[in-house]
Amino acid sequence: MRSITKIAYYEVLHILKDPILFVVVFLAPIAYVTLFGAVYFSGLLSNIPMAIVDLDHSELSREIENAYANSPYFNIVEDVDTYEELQTAMQMGEIRSGVVIPEDLQKNTSLHRHTEVLTVYDGSNLIWGYNIQKKNIEVIKQFNSENTVAYLAGKGLSSVEISSIVNAVDFNITVWYNPNINYTYFLFMGLVMMILHQLGLLSVSLTVSREKERHSWSQYLSSVLSVQQIIMGKCLPYFIINFFNYTLLLWISAQFIHVKIEGGVLLIIILGLLYDIIITFTGFFISLKAYNSLQITRCLLLLSIPLFFLSGYTWPWAYMYEPISSLGKIMPYSWMAKGFRMVTLKNLGIAEVGVIILVMVLMALAAIIINVTFNKTQKPVQETPLSVNAGNSYPRKRHV
Amino acid sequence: MEQNEEMEEIRVISVNNLVQVISRQVVLDNVNLEVAKNECLGIYGNRGSGKTSLLHIMAGIDRFKSGRVEVLGCNVRKDQSFKKHTGLLTQKRSLFRDLRTAENFELIAALKNASRQDIERVVDDFELKPYLKEPIIMLEGGIYQRVSLACAMLNSPQLLILDEVIKDIDLYSRHLIVNRLKTFNSQGGTLVCGFSNIEFCEYMDRVGWLENRQLSILTAEEARDKYNQLDRSMADRLGNTYA
Amino acid sequence: MRKYFLIMKRECLYIWRDRTLRNIIIFGPILGILLFAYVYRMQVIQDIPTAIVDLDHSSQSCELREDLEAAQNLKVTDYPADYSDMETMIENGDIVVGIVIPEGYGKNITLKRQTRILAVIDGSNITFATPASSAIMEVTQTISAETGIKILVGMGMTLDEAQNAYQSIEFRQEAWYNPTLNYAYFLILALALNIWQQCCTLTAAVNVIGEIGMSSWLQIKASGISKLALFGSKSIVHLTIFMLLVLPVYFLAFVVFKLPLHCNFGLLLLFTFVFSIAIHSIGTMMSSLTNNAVDSSRLGMMVALPSFVLCGYTWPLEAMPAVIQKAAWILPQTWFFQGYNFMVFKGAEFNMLSYYFVAMLIIALVCYGISIIAVSWLER
Known part of the structure; x- marks a missing residue:
């Protein structure tokens, strides 16, 4: 035990002394969470810039205009009077949505001639695209039902009668878990889990490769300690720091970014601990097996984006090509992101999350077991003359 | 039967048919070696002759291709317990670079299960008191070697494996180290030292001459003669006058 | 050089x-x-998994089911027996949209009494939630209109007049640059x-x-x-x-x-x-x-x-x-x-x-x- 704490103590000392490692371990998680938190802070798209090209200038066209003006989501940009201007403004990204009211709309409508109002929106960014589509439908729906009421009132029906007709079938549409369809609730915690994953791995995975590059790994190899003691000593500080970061980031997310984090505290802790075990021990294993620190750094960071999109967190597994989704299913991140969403956003209990916890327990066990393959001897250090850029490191200052 | 057991005790290292291959290159080919208790064996070889590989295998830190290596009665592939009684000093600087001298002692003592008294003992032995607070990378070559050796001796080993321990260092440190090693040897310790400067032959009981991936065992005199002979023939071949 | x-x-x-x-x-x-x-x-969001809980089993509810099944982008994959089954399916992420047709729906329609249909959308994945709510809103708008027209005709209005009440202006939506999103x-x-x-x-x-x-x-x-x-x-x-x-x-x-x-x-x-x-x-x-x-x-x-x-x-x-x-x-x-x-x-x-x-x-x-x-x- 004394040896484990000693190794851990000196590992912490190293973290404090290596400026970049210190940043990766303590500052980068907070910095990234703050940055992404600021990016997704609003969570909702409002003030969608839109233009209305009114070619009719009638009472009816003004009513349509009012319907959009009254919507809290749209922000009408003036000075777009023709279809061509609408096209240019849309192309320049000055507006994201537009309505074109044709000439003689009112006349044709009163004559019951077929006529249509064109609503267009920018599909080049699908976050704009899907949201504007939805808001548009809302405005149109509202406008239509007001119109129907007015029409029936004009026919001399009483308001009770009208209401019973208009609301004959009343659809009560509720969105569960995320009633406002808030992007912060949706995406942010997935990003936080990715931050923990990548920065956690990045810090642990240099712990052995660093010693190898500085030749001090032979001190461990020639020591009398058991493999388990060395692993524990080396991993302990990272395990604690990672868990600390997990709680800290959750706290920041809930407190300052107002992400919805509900669900059982115990479940959140269990998920966090399992995730932490998987990250820490996988990182140690990578460190043990990798060619050098540079290789680890290069490969690890490059994996962030594929891991995120493979996880089924945004684009569901059911929509992927089978082998690709299976690839996603062996990644711990996918399960953590899914489990965390189920607990914190959907507020589900052990009955529903049980399977995910089981998968993560298995992954954690696997992560621990693979480290046993390490047997305190190393492949002899190769110094092939041709491994130019792949050399251990490029010390600019001597001895550092 | 009794004699056999006695033999076992006398034999500290035995290497049989050792083959080592690094990056598809054969470095050691069929090497055989026995080291008796209380012996001081030198391993002589030029740069890249496989000296360090052999020493690392005997210290149990490098994997090897084939053969059988026993240290203090343990087959190094199966049983690591001999590491309790060995000390290793590597040719490359292998102390913890971002720590001070005292911190290095403390961490390595933890790795070797050595006590505080052990640290005090080796610090006194190698006269390292004034350097305890220094960062390890600031130490001069001689002092650094003293610290390294002190660390290797923290666990009061029976066997020391040393790679280029007194090469290119100041005279005082060199004599101090030689002195301490002689004491270690006289108290029953066994030494295996890699070296590349023929002058150091005088300290060895026997010399293992590594050349062309093979090891041949010579006495110290034979090694020196062989070196002189080689030296002379090379000089002759190039027409240099031999002083 | x-x-x-x-x-x-x-x-x-x-x-x-x-x-x-x-x-x-x-x-x-x-x-x-x-x-x-x-x-x-799969490129586009379509076939959003949907479940319908029909507690009414009348000819009217059957009609409504057909309308929902025909809705663009929704794909009815399941007909759970009751509300709690549907709830579990949403919790497990098997379906994204759940629709509950209440008991007495058909009767209420014929009696011109107001009925309430529940549509639940899983908001935890927005990639689905936004198009799902658009799809639901569109189909419900059509259904409301159809029902309203029927009632108006039943009240003695001509079909033309009744349709005018609902289809005064047609809105056409177009997504530019990436029309299928x-x-x-x-x-x-x-x-x-x-x-x-x-x-x-x-x-x-x-x-x-x-x-x-x-x-x-x-x-x-x-x-x-x-x-x-x-x-x-x-x-x-x-x-x-x-x-x-x-x-x-x-x-x-x-x-x-x-x-x-x-x-x-x-x-x-x-x-x-x-x-x-x-x-x-x-x-x-x-x-x-x-x-x-x-x-x-x-x-x-x-x-x-x-x-x-x-x-x-x-x-x-x-x-x-x-x-x-x-x-x-x-x-x-x-x-x-x-x-x-x-x-x-x-x-x-x-x-x-x-x-x-x-x-x-x-x-x-x-x-x-x-x-x-x-x-x-x-x-x-």
């Missing part, structure tokens, strides 16, 4: 012999685009280019430190060749490699996967080239400010990684706080991905994007400038 050629040749050899880097830059972007192409194989068009190439830009950063991150951090730097110093010539030649090799790497990605994207391209391909290439200069300058800057290649790669990636979130390609810049919006334009990635969007989807021409080119070149100048200062300071 021969001297520069030799430096370039040696640089190619260096990159080729750096096995990890070689494999990453050759296979990374291509594997990336293949991966994302298969991830977004295709995710594959939107994301595949952008994500692959993002992998590519990270690979470029990694390559550039050994530019300076890969020389002055090695003992062979003494040889170069002793030879008297100017640093500008040395790093200039190296950089030319890097930029050439970057462009060679992006070509197969574009080939796969536009020829094999047939992603839309609304602008001149030459212009897109030129734009990509200018961006690769900017990326290279950032990597070079990192490599001149750190002590070893590991640190330089770490720093480079710490900028390259969040850039995709920050550049506003997905979550729009306009929705970010003002400070972040301004800060995002410091990154060349923002200029590139915004410009890329304009070009690929909206067919933007050079005159519209000229200041994008200028901005990236300015970023490159600043970063190269910092590198030059850093190197001359270190070698003073």
